[in-house]
Amino acid sequence: MATFRDTLAQLLKARIPVLLVESYEEQRVIAEITAVAHDAARVRTPRRLWTWSTTRGLVSPDGAARQGTTDPAAALDAILRLDEPAVVVLSDLHPALGAAGRPAEPGVVRRLRDLAVAFRTGPVPRTLVLVTPVPHLPVELAKDVTVVDFPLPSEPEIRAVLDGMIAANATSGRIRVDLDEAGRERLAKAALGLTLHEAENAFARAMVDDGVLDARDLSVVHEEKRQAVRRSGLLEFVEDSVALTDVGGLENLKRWLARRDGSWLAEAARYGLPAPRGVLITGVPGCGKSMTAKAVAAAWHLPLLRLDIGKVFAGLVGSSEQNMRAALRTAEAVAPCVLWLDEIEKGFAGGSGDSGTSARVFGSFLTWMQEKTRPVFVIATANDFAGLPPELLRKGRFDEIFFVDLPTRAERAAIWALHVGRRLRHPAVAGELTVDHALLGELAELSDGYSGAEIEQAVVGGLYDAYAERRPLRRDDLLRALVNMVPLSVTQAEKLDAVRSWAENRAVAATAAEDWDLDPRTATGPGRPGGPHGGRAVEF
Template sequence: MSEGFRAQLAQLLKARVPVLYVESHEEQRVLAEIVATARDSAQVRTPRGVWTWSATEGLVGPDGAARNGTTSPAAVLDVILRLDESCVVVLRDLHPYLGCGGRSGEPGVIRRLRDIAAAFRSGPVPRALVLVSPLLCIPPELDRDVTIVDFPLPAEREIRVVLENLIAANVSSGRIRIDLDGVGRERFAKAAVGLTLHEAENSFARAIVNDGVLDMHDLPVVHEEKRQAVRKAGLLEFVDADIDLADVGGLETLKRWLAKRDGAWLAAAGEYGLPAPRGILITGIPGCGKSLTAKAVAATWELPLLRFDVGRVFAGLVGSSEQNLRTAIRTAEATSPCVLWVDEIEKGFRADAAGDSGTSARVFGTFLTWMQEKTRAVFVIATANNIEGLPSELLRKGRFDEVFFVDLPTRVERRTIWTVHLNRRLRAPAAAGALVVDEPLLTELCALTEGYSGAEIEQAVVSGLFEAFAARRPLVKDDLIRAVANMVPLSVTQAERIGALRDWATTRAVAATAAEDWDSSPGVAVTHTGGGRVVEF
């Protein structure tokens, strides 16, 4: 990253661009890069002294001496205008005087900046003014005079240096133990990408002081630091994922596909020439595990899970939707590697969206372009219930790696789902007459719930437990049978819609259920064959 910023800055200095703007919270890091570039004759040909200013220190020259009476912006800008030597002047936190933070801009300051821009552009010696602030604030009057210079957050290798230095400093003292191999250290460094160097160092230090041991169990501490950054952005939600793919009943084809891409964002995958996987679209019948799978992937891959509510993009002031989407994308990329979960994507990006002066189309176009061209390790999992509302552009290859269809669970999958939910909720010790989860029980329950979704099976377990709780007795089989009998499943209430979904998926999506899990045992009537193309991963 440093080389890219230095090269761009050197080019702008040699071109005598008069006023530059760097948006960054890492003030000291930016200043160090500016000093290194301005003093390097190989990059700028004419080395320049670097002056700095802040409202607390005033103007400080290259010799380290502060100039009296220069703490106010108006005073320092007058002094800068009279500088007649080759120099770079760095003004820190001038944005409040330009109209940021709820304040109105000071006309005198803005006018003086325009004067400096004109003087520096045509003066006899090379001079440049650099504004460094955590907020980007450029008044309309300065739009044509100011050039924005991107200063990205630290790259993985820079964070790796911080991690290694912290480990070396503490291991030598004998106070901690490190239980990380090369891959583990790479995962820690990648997990901290998107943080400033100070934030990354703080998260590593917190992980160490937890128990005096630094190992893979401390990775959530780094994710917690990222949670803070995501919350401040406001458009994404950091979701706790406390399940893994083993807790998802069935969907074996989908799970095998995901298992083969675990760790695909690491350097080892790059050595194979592999790019980071883009993402998947999971469509199908409501209540059959689409959202659960998104949570399980993040937990299994040990990555942060960000939930993207497209509705938030369109909230707020008129004209802010495009900016909101760009902010959400930047936040996700800064948090990479991560899983970005776009739940019910059809409600945000509809093929028939109209009546909003083209805002939806522009936002959708920006999202599609990002999906096509993104290079950061942001794995997108989009879920959809109503595929008819999805624009065709979203479904073509290149946006998502694969489109999966999740159908009602098969007999094999229902057995797994019943087992998962019963074992999860039956926590009390076995008592006289209490339910015993065995093969005959599971066989009977699977037969009774033909056409039921996973969510409906879970609700049957919960309803049965309420019956038992009301009578203050253990759960028995009749509680579950009664709960199933009292429930009308989606396969009955929405039979036509489910049939249409299956017809659509036959040629457009891959079946998430493995072929061997379909109800095709000898002597058993095949009442469900699933939707989607049958493939093996």
Template sequence: MVPFRDTLSQLLKARFPVLYVESSEEQRVVAEVCAVARDANLVRTPRAVWAWSLTTGLVQPDGTTRKGTTDPDDALAAALRVDHPSVLIFKDLHPAHGSGDRPGTPGVIRRLRDVVAAFKAGPVPRTLVLVSPVLHIPVELEKDVTIVDFPLPTETEIRRVLDGMIAANSATGRIRIALDDLGRERLAKAALGLTLHEAENAFARAMVNDGVLDGGDLAVVHEEKRQTVRKSGLLEFVDAPIDLADVGGLENLKRWLAKRDGSWLAEAAAYGLPAPRGVLITGVPGCGKSLTAKAIASAWGLPLLRLDVGRVFAGLVGSSEQNMRTAIRTAEATAPCVLWVDEIEKGFVGGANDSGTSARVFGSFLTWMQEKSRPVFVIATANDFERLPPELLRKGRFDEIFFVDLPTRAERASIWRVHLARRLRNPAVAGALTPDDALLGELAGLSEGYSGAEIEQAVVGGLFDAFAERRPLRRDDLIRALVAMVPLSVTQAERIDAVRSWADARAVAATAAEDWDLGGRPGGSRPGGPGPQRGQGGRAVEF
């Protein structure tokens, strides 16, 4: 709150007549205004604080209510008659004064302009502070009203609430606290972006959920954040019940991500480390790009937000830029978090009647990526490299660009293991089929040139054959499904070669060098027939 207090004290000393604070935390705003107005160290002349609302009328500094002031016009007229140093806080006046497209109560705008003139020229310092959860300023007052930003609670304030709740509830013996100092830091950081009231509700819910407050209660805090994200309507809060272990292969990328776990905490800042900006993952479709985005959020214990660029461009003409700003503010309010932009090359492509809107919105997004200071880790995926603008690829936007190629033999064995383990949990389905090294090695060899998504569909196809005959899954079912499928490496061979050629000089290989097939050039063949050769696209950098 120090920046807000400093700003407010300067405005009061400079005798700004009307200030506007947009915040849903009315009580916090009032408390901060009172703290500044009454402190002689912050304002040269301490000031009495008045408060008005439609239900109470104008409440004087001694706590009594001035009669006949519930009407906004009458309350402003009474404010004009205040003849001593004062700050007058008016709550939710916006319906009365209206905005550019919403008519207000007749006379209120004129009365506000009278307040501006009187408070500017008056012999004693007086300031009117408008507090509202929405920003509505009529055109007539745009030059007279000063907007003051009121930030959401800091980590220190949230930590103070958390520590107070722990102290109050642990003494009763009904709640068990299983959090060390690092756990408390993670919980407080997870609540950043919530109001103090919302954070307190989240912590209370976490405590009564199972009678224990521990690291597992991060999910409860994230659920409270889900409400904030849903209200914005532009971001989607994605459930990600998977881990990096559920992603077959891509060890180079997974090691890079694992080293940055916790890099938004104070411990990393003590090393002089900034929060990571994000990664761009491009490559062959169906090879785990989107799955990795979901897995990293789960592995890091952070909420995963998906930016649907189509929603940004939906709505009224001229609203796209505002929608992007709203989405960015929501993501920053939810930080630390992971922001997932799927197929980014398609989202910002304008049409013939675009009038430059896409370019402006994309420019705003790029500027934010370059300048952002909040720990929002951006994971962008792309399939079509030719449509990636060069300004997106330069250093400073992303920490690294990874290329995901068709899986190697070792990666295919890992992918088969993951999908078979997930599907064969029921003994009636598994039968005598055991995904041992021999079977996985055979399937990995037969599925050369297949993507991870195609391997998953082969497992599903085999299960359908088994289910049709109401019997356990057999090895032959999997092989039959493989043979019946035409992989992307055959239907799009030239396209895949072009993608690899592009990535050789521009991206880092997501696959670790030790997982590459012998010579780095396995044959991309279907079972029973030759196929196109493939190389390992991307620079061979180890993390």
């Protein structure tokens, strides 16, 4: 892939008159342009670098500011009279071009068009570079200005900043650095998607927070990324306080995820491994799909972003595709990260009255899933397999498709242990009730056919009974809550059978083989063909 310097050198040699670079990092852009413009090996004819801003006006390469050039129109007139090989960088011209809802200044637009013609046909090579955080151009300039992508800092650039700050502060004795080579790599990768200034701020905050720079400071870097995500308006930065150990059961899925921890690091690349693309989790509602998405981000120490498809489709006609591309660009800028799409089948359902918008947006997403190279791990959850387009299910989109069924007896016991044990930590709740093997076995047996969410609600219901009488929680409270609840396996029995039938040969069971409730009469179990639960019996 061509670098910014390679692209810029080609454009300068081709004498493209006006370029636009979208970036907040003016100084880094100017440094890159200077390196190219002064390199005779790249551009044949070296160019002198001029700059312009509304505060200093037009500044020559020797640092002298020309009087009377702070006005954009006057500055463009002065630039037009330059008769030497030059690159002129303008930092503050976007307000005069109609950015932020302002009307464009006709005189500035006209001068830019005249300048483009003069630079294209003139005897000496001259190029104008507009550096702006707002990539807005009047329609009159659409054919005269070439847009050049300027990437955010690469990992080596961020790593150089990190190593420089460590070297500058570690010798003073005020900062203790507790990072090995892998830890430094993780911290540098975590800062990808930030500007150099933002990355430097994050590292500085991490150092002064407790005087120690270690792996725990990843959260400080993620906080900086949260600000960038919040500004996008299309993605939500989700707090990932849930641990994988908080997810009861699903050991097969958790093992698969655990084996891919750190697979975006250089150590994995030395094995020839690509970064994992993602996983699709479908199955019975209330059985831990969404919680797993939150838990994997916490386990991998990566930011978790949730894409709200509803926000993508909001706005003016024709903006949905642009919104999707903007959201995906933001996710890639924040990478490595986990991108969560909840109930993906509803987001791309579309309809006959949307003029094909849903299909186009969905197509953009599928193309990105197939071709993305940045480490954005996609976790998509779905409850209704019938709403999943077949293009989404083919290999190459997701690494694997998992099916989450109603919890087995062993999984139900683990879920009861999690929810009851967590509540008994509160002094007002704890009494004579003990979470032992006998109690868990009884509760697991009585809750056959209940989802994880229904078990949690049974615990909550029991707590309400105890609270009403201002006493500790008792075994009878839990049993009463179970008896009074009608589980989804009863109210939606036919639908669950259809879901299991679909998943039997299309998805991998999220439940581990050792958790199967084997029936000695049929020798079948969850994940086995013909068993009571669907999904291929593949163990990782």
